[in-house]
Amino acid sequence: MERFRYPGSPTVIPIAVHIVRHSDGSADVPNAQIQDQLDVLNAAYLDSGFQFTLLSIDRTDNTAWSTHEEGSAEEAAMKNALAVDSETTLNVYLCDLADGLLGYATFSWVTSSMEGLILLVQQCFVRALDAKKTTTRSTGALH
DSSP: OOOOOOOSOOEEEEEEEEEEEOTTSOSOOOHHHHHHHHHHHHHHTTTTTEEEEEEEEEEEEOHHHHTOOTTOHHHHHHHHHHOOOTTTOEEEEEEOOOTTOOEEEEOTTTOGGGOEEEEEHHHHTSSOHHHHHHHHHHHHTTO
16 A cells, blocks of 8 residues: 655644753753654654654753653643743653653643643653654644
């Protein structure tokens, strides 16, 4: 079966990556691994009409934000402080999530100030290709 190929120019979606580390700086991700993940994401969406570009990477040392629970005051404080223009930018927060959670997405129709992807830092940027696809699956959930 022939794969569908989007006929026009792709819609470019800028991504702001927020690495939310522990207060001692642990739970970091090297920039090269972020670029590797972006390459996997673009390959997965090659024929969809979407292309992702890295707008920025920032690092914040705050254990309470990194280990937050979904829907908590810490999540809200983190997103309010770090989000980059959520109207035009996909904000990706890399955190040290607990309880086996790989990540979750918050949609703009819920509240635009909380929009974005929260991903487990250890899962999303490991070398194994299947693990890298966690970001691809989570991004797809935002469509």
